[in-house]
Amino acid sequence: MAMNRIVRHALILAACAGFSAPGLAQDAEKKEVKETICFESRKGASEVTKREIRPGLPNVKCSPTTDAVLWYGDPYEDTVPMGKVPLLDKIPEGHAVVKPRTEKLSLASTCTLACHNGVTPPGFPKHKKPIPIPTMEAMVPDVKDLQHGRGRIWCLDCHHPTRRDKLVDNFGDPVSLDQPQLLCGKCHGDKLRDWRDGIHGKRIGEFASTGKKRWFVCTECHNPHDVQNGAHQRGFTQLKPEPPPQLPAGMKDARHEKVHPIAH
Template identity: 30%
Template sequence: MNGKSPLLPEQNGAKSAYVLAGVTVLFLLLAAALYNGLWGQPPVKPQIPPVDPVFLETTPWRQTYADLVKAKQDLSDYDCYACHDRNKPPPLRFDDQQRIVVPSEHSNIVMGHGSHDRNNLCFNCHNENNLETLQIRNGSVVKFDNIPPLCGSCHGPTYRDWEAGAHGRTSGFWNHQLGDSVRLSCANCHNPHSPRIPTRQPAPGPHSLHEDAPPHQVKSETTP
């Protein structure tokens, strides 16, 4: 169109109608954006998976003979004379480094009791004359459902602490007038053949608000 020629009123009206319609749509979009808060929305939070309920478990990780009896579970592991002969103590075998050779029938047992695994003589605790019981070195016989006196015969201070409630897990009531406190037995936490508590996977640590934050490392002074 020639710029010098005057616009006709009809042409002007049609053009301004388009402009007005465009501006109206623009304003409506702006209003909708303002209403829905496109600006000023909080940043999207990173997803944090809920913690595995395994980490909330309060049950002990081992079951003792007494627990098995109470729960009426399979006690065949404690039926020694199904295989062994009565009146005939089983022989012990050692390798050339004086380590006990665990027979293949008991291959589930991993020996690791005492510093350098030196408490490796089965009959330090098992009773060779009656395999269904245990024995203390002073000659007294202990049943499988009450082992703390046997453990305490060597671990005196720990036994004393356990009796006072200071060693080992407790649950229930601190106030004994309102309810009972439940105390566990040695074998609920310690495997008698290898009493050191095994390492485990830790529960997830705190999630940082800033995902790109570099992990802070500490070094041990005793290990390289």
């Protein structure tokens, strides 16, 4: 579908541009070889590059209108074992896998090399009170107005003070970015319990309770820096919906659905 549209675009462009068409046609070719990258849960979190596992079997199928993943050919692609989660012991070894988040969070490597390289800088505060950090605010403007915890938490409640590629648990020990549930569960214990039991969140793969599943971790669906934006967003960034169903034969639009609107 997407391919068709590109070709159609190219044709229209070529028709409009007349003799300048060769250049544009080249552009269209470039577009076609461009790989399709689709997002899984929300935009900005985990992404998949479309490819063929076997001839005729793609790893994912993507929506032509929203670039969202619509179908998984291989649910365990690029996954690693999840690691230990307390009280999650009924699942056989290797049957819980996650997609690593570390590479996706691309800033992490820069941060760890430049400043937060495991060494406590001189003048590092001894107390746990929030303090303005001008260099950080310049680089990441969102930290000034953190939409999480309503002012009750700040950076170092979740991020490790010296190792920026790690999160932090209750005892100050580092937690991998691949296992944010160990951090989030500190406060959201009810959600952690539901997630552990498969009620909250998402798993793909085998449906049996002991089957092999890819688990989606907290940050693949929620952006922890932005959870409060919009009261009606249910902790989840708004998305463009897929197109509506086909109208019945002979019907021009769906205005009949709004004959008795409820005024807001």
